[in-house]
Amino acid sequence: MADGPSAVIESGEDSLIARLFAPIATHPGALGLTDDAALLAVPPGHELVLTKDALVAGVHFFADDPPESIARKAMRVNLSDLAAKGARPLGVMLAFAIPADMSGEALEAFARGIGSDCSLYDAPLLGGDTVRTSGPFTISITAIGAVPAGQMVRRAGAAAGQAIVVTGTIGDGALGLALRLSPDRPGFAGLGADEASVLKDRYLHPRPRLPLIRALREHASAAMDVSDGLVGDLGKLLHVSGVGGDIEITRIPLSPAARHAVDVEPALLEVALTGGDDYEILAVIPQHELGRFNTQATAAGVGVTVIGHTRDGTGLTVHDASGAAVSFARGSFSHF
């Protein structure tokens, strides 16, 4: 059968794993990647937080992105989910499917990217699987985290009359992608090389907001990470929480590069607010917790900005500078 499983003799998987990934898998529970499974002790009094995101070349990253960057993106989109839930990483399980034309050098670079992020975020590689594919390079990571029992920050916890906050700046990743797809758009033509680099880097290298996990656990009523666009993601959070909300465009934090692009081409504002790839934290904070939350966020080195408030009712209203409601053609990015 033309596309049937091969019965050809091959014997490189074990040696590939040993050479590239066993040196990374230094956690004792990884068992040197020589067992069928990994072993992990969960801290007493804690619950597990589990998340799994897959990335496909040509869909979630460019096939010619540097393999280290692809590895880091795959790690970080998962760690960002843990951060949003207030969870500390315990480790990751990694599976990836290698196309026939992927070079040994590219695989080594990919392994380096995984290893450096495992160290950087104290998220040890525990195990996984490597397979061949006739298709594009595909990566799946399951990130395992822990929270003190009962303290996971959910999407569904927001109540009316609370502050809606975001970390960092919004839209850089989406503008970075748009810049790569359409570099000749007027909003991008006037950007300096440094500004363009900032946007492209934000698309390639998310920054999971793990320093914020304690502040979120202690003060947030609800949180999620912004991966599919601020407007759509906030809409989902409000919906599952059973509340409505209002945010003001003028309060949404933009980086200088994003501000420059949007000032030149106002249509890019919609890309920034709905495009996704932010991996910032969107959280809802009760008013009486806001001072302490801000203090802890500042101490953690994470900028946070109040962009609006929840209210009774349903739906999200986005207000422009005059207070008028703005609508967008697309609420959020989805890969389907």
Added chain:
Amino acid sequence: MADGPSAVIESGEDSLIARLFAPIATHPGALGLTDDAALLAVPPGHELVLTKDALVAGVHFFADDPPESIARKAMRVNLSDLAAKGARPLGVMLAFAIPADMSGEALEAFARGIGSDCSLYDAPLLGGDTVRTSGPFTISITAIGAVPAGQMVRRAGAAAGQAIVVTGTIGDGALGLALRLSPDRPGFAGLGADEASVLKDRYLHPRPRLPLIRALREHASAAMDVSDGLVGDLGKLLHVSGVGGDIEITRIPLSPAARHAVDVEPALLEVALTGGDDYEILAVIPQHELGRFNTQATAAGVGVTVIGHTRDGTGLTVHDASGAAVSFARGSFSHF
């Protein structure tokens, strides 16, 4: 850029997940698949056992296999790893990449297969991710299990002078694959339709030996599941345990169908012993534990057979009926 990520508006992912998978994800920790992550309490006094296997159409299954069967294979190869470690399933995380030409009916059938195995093996769907791919249908499952602390059965625990046992029968899955790839081989030509069905079914539908987990924890010094071929997998187990071993071909349990094929075409014995896709348990049992292990296995409804013994030294020797050492062109199947 031709193969760059699309910025096209799409919004079906949430509704696909909701329609097909949320009804399966009934475990409270799945949070109805509406959150960024799943929440899981680990039983007190237990450790986690984590395994992750990926499957690609055309490599690990045939692209035209029934989607329910593909789902069940993906579930079971992972649950088989938990079984070999003596671990009870707590749940699974599922990611899959959908090719453009995959029909809605096929996706529904795939979801049914996942759901039925989640129920059958008490391994609830906790979360995951669905993505598009330009390549073949690709599935990654992370299975999360638990063992009483300190009781995970490792590969590396075998000592000299212990019994080497396998569950069930060996070679059916590999012969089922060979039969599909080369139905005209002499060994297959004389098989009855029932015999051919048995072999093909064993390739498609592994049977994770979860009923054996307590017996393994209480009596095995080492264990793994046979996925890449008995000879090669036993070689790995002996190597990481630092012992040698001898097994006798005449003691290796074959099903009637496999016996029939091998009797007609003796060359198929090598396929049976090195081909893989068995998903039986290979375990090493100290002699004084063997009686109690057998009793518990019988009570659990799992057949076990002693096929040889470990010894001081290194390496695996496979003996034929005359006692002579047999060698194989390939030790085990590897996808690389």
